[in-house]
Amino acid sequence: MEGNSCNSPTSISQLPDDCLCLIFQFLDCYEDRESFGLTCHRWLKIQNSGRVSLQFECSFTYLGISSLSQTPISIGSFHLNRMLNRFKQLQSLSLSGCVELSDSDLMGLQSYGPSLQCLYLDCCFGVTDNGIGFIARGCPNLTIVGLYRCNVTDVGLHMLSSACMGLRDVNLAHCSLISDNGIKAISRSCRQLRAIRISYCRNISGVGFQGCSPTLSYLEADSCKLESEGILGIASGGGLEYLSLFDLNWWLTGNVLTTIGSGLVTKLKVLNLRCCRTIDDDSITAIAEGCPLLQEWNLALCHEVRLAGWKSIGLNCRNMKKLHVNRCRNLCDRGVKALREGCRQLSVLYISGCRQITIVSMEMFKITRGNVAIVEEEIMCIAPDWAFKL
Secondary structure, three states: OHHHHHHOOOOHHHOOHHHHHHHHHOOOOHHHHHHHHHOOHHHHHHHHHHOOEEEOOOOOOOOOOOOOOOOOOOOOHHHHHHHHHHOOOOOEEEOOOOOOOOOHHHHHHHHHOOOOOEEEOOOOOOOOHHHHHHHHHHOOOOOEEEOOOOOOOHHHHHHHHHHOOOOOEEEOOOOOOOOHHHHHHHHHHOOOOOEEEOOOOOOOOOHHHOOOOOOOOEEEOOOOOOOHHHHHHHHOOOOOOEEEOOOOOOOOOHHHHHHHHOOOOOOOOEEEOOOOOOOOHHHHHHHHHHOOOOOEEEOOOOOOOOHHHHHHHHHHOOOOOEEEOOOOOOOOHHHHHHHHHOOOOOOEEEOOOOOOOOHHHHHHHHHHOOOOEEEOOOOOOOOOHHHHOO
């Protein structure tokens, strides 16, 4: 009898929970992981405890690739609390696109939010400072937060930065109610801040970044009303690797951007100055000389860059791999020659609509620099992969 007991088959249902958790973790197939909990209530509990990420159907990502459903789901406090109670180990939650979500719906985060590290509320138009207060009290371990187009003010940013000092990535693009005061709270309190997006925040001049952490390496400030002191503040941390200033204030004089090349941002690799129509040769020369690691530079529609600027780029940008010069009115044959004879690491040249360049000049470029791809399509700078990793 004793021998028969030892040789009797063991059912998988007799395995302890930690073994079932281990089996679930090793499932590579998405369909297998999703159907794991259909076996029984016990297995469903194991599946729920193993879920670390949740994104609703109406959500979308930072990449701007919308996955909004044709019939948006209405998410309220009942649904959210139920999900948070079910998935107690959630590290990432996306409610992006839940346009009817209100501040009161976020109250559940006060009880269930400590494990959350990433929270996306992009286009949650009903979320204001009151909702941010609930998040601040319940989610102290947040490292990534998306508030794109939310109605948050400086008050909300003060609460968030005081409670979530480990923030590394913050999206505030199109948050029209915030100012330098709120930015100052984020940059001073969150000393691990790595990336921030403030594009189209017209009340920000940039001075709030003064004294920011050297960990800040990614900044999008497209179409902002930045001022001279603000640009100096942005550069003050010294750690910037990606900087986008698309459509900078048209009234700023061209030499304002010399600050970028003053030795404060020597780590800069990607710089987007598209539509900065007043940037002049002095700024171009300063940046070319002061940013030796620059690999991609967008100067499309920068009409005031002339021969001296193109010569400086050819001479100093030894690590340049991608250069955008679409529709630059003052790029001529001599400027193309300077780029052809310099920029030895160049692999892609985005060029179109430059009326002063002759066909002979371009053919000469193609012959002597056959390794450089000539692209006539106009695109923005490509953000590094790490900018979108959770």
